[in-house]
Amino acid sequence: MAQDTTRLRRFIEDETGSCCDAEVEARLDALVSLGEAIPDDCESDVTAFKTLGNETRYRIVRLLAAAEDERCVCEITPLFDVSESAVSHALSDLTDAGLLARRKEGTWRYYRTTELADQLVEALDATRGDNE
Amino acid sequence: MAQDTTRLRRFIEDETGSCCDAEVEARLDALVSLGEAIPDDCESDVTAFKTLGNETRYRIVRLLAAAEDERCVCEITPLFDVSESAVSHALSDLTDAGLLARRKEGTWRYYRTTELADQLVEALDATRGDNE
DNA sequence: TGAGTAATTGAACAACTACTCATATTAGCG
DNA sequence: CGCTAATATGAGTAGTTGTTCAATTACTCA
Structure with a gap:
């Protein structure tokens, strides 16, 4: 978690036609919180x-x-x-x-x-x- | 599977008071067939x-x-x-x-x-x- | 067709694993 | 106690793994 997101931005553009910073952020956050569903142990x-x-x-x-x-x-x-x-x-x-x-x-x-x-x-x- | 069974023999003696070859065999067979319950893959x-x-x-x-x-x-x-x-x-x-x-x-x-x-x-x- | 991009593949190598042998621990018994 | 037995532990080592870097494939679009 600390990686390049240019590819993700293009992916969102591909899906939705356009993409601003906020969308990339939002998508990343959603993914991160899925990841946080991973138990502590x-x-x-x-x-x-x-x-x-x-x-x-x-x-x-x-x-x-x-x-x-x-x-x-x-x-x-x-x-x-x-x-x-x-x-x-x-x-x-x-x-x-x-x-x-x-x-x-x-x-x-x-x-x-x-x-x-x-x-x-x-x-x-x-x-x-x-x-x- | 091809090991020494002297310890197993003593274990059976301990449990049942005595132990003949047939008993050791039988016990081993039972264990082996449990082992064979392990799937092929x-x-x-x-x-x-x-x-x-x-x-x-x-x-x-x-x-x-x-x-x-x-x-x-x-x-x-x-x-x-x-x-x-x-x-x-x-x-x-x-x-x-x-x-x-x-x-x-x-x-x-x-x-x-x-x-x-x-x-x-x-x-x-x-x-x-x-x-x- | 050729440039550009997403993802995969292969080689290399430091880090880790699974086994064996030797030794230690723990328990029962004379 | 000292002996023997059952299991555990530690060191050593051959083999395996996880990562990175570099190169490659597979696809799109102008």
Whole structure:
């Protein structure tokens, strides 16, 4: 936001036949306030998406979402072709991103999906097959 | 999937008091088939998330989702602090990921969100504020 | 057809990521 | 306590990404 608006001015001229400074201003303001509809915690949204944008982490979430229940780390690890450490890192990142929750019981650790993860997975499945 | 299962065996012993090979097998199979509930186009899911996991791209999607209508590239560009080229790359990546659709009219290009993008944004907003 | 404009594309490179290996933490048990 | 097991954490590094700059395409109109 601090860019050249000559192209936008020409665009408005194209639409309306003419264009004064005030119109460019008004259009920009309207766009900016649309942009401001973006929630404050945009950063955490981006983090959630970024965290799901990796096959190992995404598959862990799908597994736990399908399970509809918590699972122990030792149940999850054998399903993946990466090291135990990599799975542990993945679980930890997912938890930090608010996509998984953890429970300890002795030396075992159980993970389950959060509401956020469930909603995102559901949103994806809802549009699956649609071509738009 | 091809990992050590000694830990899983001990886990089952812990739960049930004892554990034979068949039980370990059965447990693993159950977990594997949960894993197989993961859709085939998992890769495109990961791509969608990865693409939203960047602030520039995410904010473009939020903007267009809030607009509930198409917008010309020249309207979008001035709102962002990156180069025109970066916005164009972002729009292109989002389109490839199935999150935006494009329409040409003369030299102007219009972009709008797809159903997939709308659903994902909505899923996020639906859980906003929840602490789980 | 040629000048001018909107948008896209490709190359280059600093910044970031995802994994592995080694080590640390935490818990149960003799 | 000291041993072992389950998981987590940190450092290192090969590979990936996001941006910019420069060049290109695609369209309009005189």
